[in-house]
Amino acid sequence: MGLSSIGIEAGTYLIIGAIFLFLVTGMPLAWVTGLVALLFTFGWFGEMALPLVTARVYGFITEYSLVAVPMFIFMAALLDRSGIAKDLFNGMRVLAGRLPGGVAVQTLIVALLLAAMSGVIGGEIVLLGILALPQMLRLGYDRNLSIGVVVAGGSLGTMMPPSIVLIIYGLMASVSIADLFTAAITPALLLFGSYVLYVLVRCWFNPLLGPPMSDEEVAKESVWSAIKSVLAPALIVVVVLGSIYAGVASITEAAALGVSSVLVVSIFRRELNFTMLQKSLTHTLETCGMIIWIGIGAAALVGVYNLMGGSRFVSGTILGLDIAPVFVIMIMMLILLVLGMFLDWIGIALLTLPIFVPIVVQLGYDPIWFGILFAVNMQVSYLTPPFGPAAFYLKSVAPPEITLRHIYSSVLPFIAIQLAVLAILLFFPEIAIWPL
DSSP states (O other): OOGGGGHHHHHHHHHHHHHHHHHHTTOOHHHHHHHHHHHHIIIIIOGGGHHHHHHHHHHHHTOGGGGHHHHHHHHHHHHHHSSHHHHHHHHTHHHHTTOTTHHHHHHHHHHHHHHHHHOOHHHHHHHHHHHHHHHHHHTTOOHHHHHHHHHHHHGGGGTSSSOHHHHHHHHHHTOOHHHHHHHHHHHHHHHHHHHHHHHHHHHHHOGGGSOOOOHHHHHTSOHHHHHHHHHHHHHHHIIIIIHHHTTSSOHHHHHHHHHHHHHHHHHHTTOOOHHHHHHHHHHHHHHHHHHHHHHHHHHHHHHHHHHTTHHHHHHHHHHTSSSOHHHHHHHHHHHHHHHHTTSOHHHHHHHHHHHHHHHHHHTTOOHHHHHHHHHHHHHHHHHOTTTOHHHHHHHTTSOTTOOHHHHHHHHHHHHHHHHHHHHHHHHOTHHHHTTO
16 A cells, blocks of 8 residues: 555645655755655656656756756856956946946946846846945945845846846746746836835935045946946847847747857957866856756656646645635745745746646636736745855855844845835726736
């Protein structure tokens, strides 16, 4: 008698318990999901069911659109190792001027442009931690405000196209990635604008939080140098997003065009060399390897769970609740927020979306809109303790006196802003889907 005798409800609790039990041991998520998938495949169905699970894994790793992921990661790695971002930050110093909080606003603008170039988060936070954080601290900016701006601004890549989060969501939900990109622009700008407004309001009432720059600091950069520093990033953004929205290229082709444009710009800047290419490719392989292995494990686990009847069980349970559909979406958001405190967003996406998205469609909601909610939710997960990865990215380059405790306390106001934007998008879906 196999595990099937305990029923799907008990089986669901057993799977969840097994996942968290293995995670507590420190085992990587990819191995945890793969191991649990194998245990339940053999325990529930026997060895004859293994080909059905492997077929699902094969379908995941042969998805054509997945090729865009390593391309965007490679583009981000090249940007990290070129001087494009550094010149962009220094050149835009003229925007800061004598405005209280101006350098923080400048940092957020640079963060938005970096997000629009690559859509990869970790590299943006590290770059801003190296470029912006020391300058704000040197100018006497409040430590908590400076840290929060770097971490929250660097996380805009979850929302701003070409977001890797939206690409993975599009693959899992079988919806147009181009439509997701179009719908995400307004919410991304809403988040960006909310961060800027928060900084300006706080510094307006207390200028000591973000002292204005001196005349000498402002004079270091001219308007012309600021314009020149924006030209290369603007070109990359136009090549990537412009080719998608103009219908010239698919997402995958646009990613390749983006890599090509960064390589061309690096050649003109005389920055491209063998070491830069080698390190960028190594970083790309390491990151993609992590994503693919997590995807394989999650695809196997979701595959066996669906064979067990899990998707029907979860769908029936949620749809059977005697509550308004909007509350069902709120429950999903709460589940994602809790999971985001402990799991990587890739694992969350691959484990939950195959179950959640069909329910969202059955409730009559637009899966594009739900994708935007998911992306905002995952941006929250990047900041939330105890395992918010943004904090660890910044800690790796922050001055030694800045601890993880400082970082986590600094991001709390920005988490509140993210949750407020999430609530706005939840109750006013037209903000996201109006361009479609």
